[in-house]
Amino acid sequence: MSFHWSIAWFGYLLTLGAIPHILLRNKPPVSTLAWIWAVILFPYVGTLFYFVFGTERIERKKLRARREMAASGARSERRVTAFTRTLLDELPDPERAAVELLNNINELAVSSVQSTRLLVGGAQFFSALGQRIDEAREHVHIEFFIWRDDARGRELREHLIAAAKRGVEVRVLVDQIGSFGLRRSFFDPLCEAGGKFAWFRTAHPLRNRWTFHLRNHRKLQIIDGRIAFVGGMNMAREYAGEDPEVGPWRDVQIELTGGVAKRLQMTFADDWFFVTEEKLLEKHYYPQPVVPQKYLVQSMPDGPDSPDDPIQMSMVYLLNSARHRVWLTAGYFVPKEPLLTALELAAARGVDVRLLVSEKSDHPLLVNVGRSYYEELLRFGVKIYEYDKGINHAKVTLIDDKWLMVGSANFDIRSMRLNFELNVAVRDPERAAELEAVLAHDFDLDSRPIVLEEFLVRPWSQRLKESLLRPLAPLL
Structure with missing residues (x-):
């Protein structure tokens, strides 16, 4: 047998080995067929691409750590505190049942907070975070998708170095792909001061990890286990609108003070253990609230290690439960079918x-993909606005008059299927009214409405661009 025939036969043996693996993944039928055809038609390249980009799930070594943390008494994922129970008992029966369902979807008991603060724009967020770090007494845990070596990134590093020098435990976790171009040496001064730094990476051959396209998109900051920040903002100057090449930037983070910080600490602890194998077991990382709490908060961690897509399921349920209003912003809008249907049914x-x-x-390619869904949504009565003052990167949802959701998850396939994400749903009428004012301003003054009749006569070339890009959405 010639060398060329040997190469060909080996390629088809790889294909035969890949097909059962594809079938056992139980992907959606269209995805399954697409990958099977890819490995058949392109024996080497198709198989390589499948094992690099086709794996949407990852198993994390966190179960033993979770059991140890629970046994230590530090963690209690499914336990409702007395303060939270008081707030639940005050709810009308339908709303209490809705909260209990969100508990079950996310496999985390609802928690509560003493206070909340909505931070609109990077300048507000960076100032608030720096102040809280300066006030920290025990520990500071920071998790970002993007961290740049610019004025804002260096400023936060200095806050963290000062905290570490006065004896505060400092841990920083940054996604290696999201922060591509940032050198590890950037954090050397922090480590020399006593802080700790780690890259979050799902591709690590030495640990038998080969999933190059799965990313940690969470933005989570925790101070002393009592204060937490969650939202869409990363650590870079463009988030404060200070990059002249990018221009104005709209984004939202929420500060939560109270019991939910303990729940969110669990999410950080799992991520930190995944990359460092250090277990955060001590009780001081998970303090119990000592004063009555005022607002309910449901934590929603999600990722490729969560087989049930809890953020998507939670959003679908909230959309289906809304009675008179759903206002939302999407940094990137490429909805999966359940979310698309839920929006249409609500309208x-x-x-x-x-x-x-x-x-x-x-x-920019994702803007064209998102527009391919406009016609269908507009026909059902969904009102669509395009923000034209700059970049709107916020991921917020307002449901009726009491609930708001803030987090890192975009309304797209990557967030709902491939990324590690974190959202929180908060029952706070005051913050809901504040978010209503923010969104009303954006709708009325900083955006242009999309009118169905005008949208239907857009150029044929634009329609073709949208249709060609739409199947590629998961890779963009």
């Missing part, structure tokens, strides 16, 4: 559904 039953999408984006 069809008379709910005021408004969607704000950024006309300008740091990923």
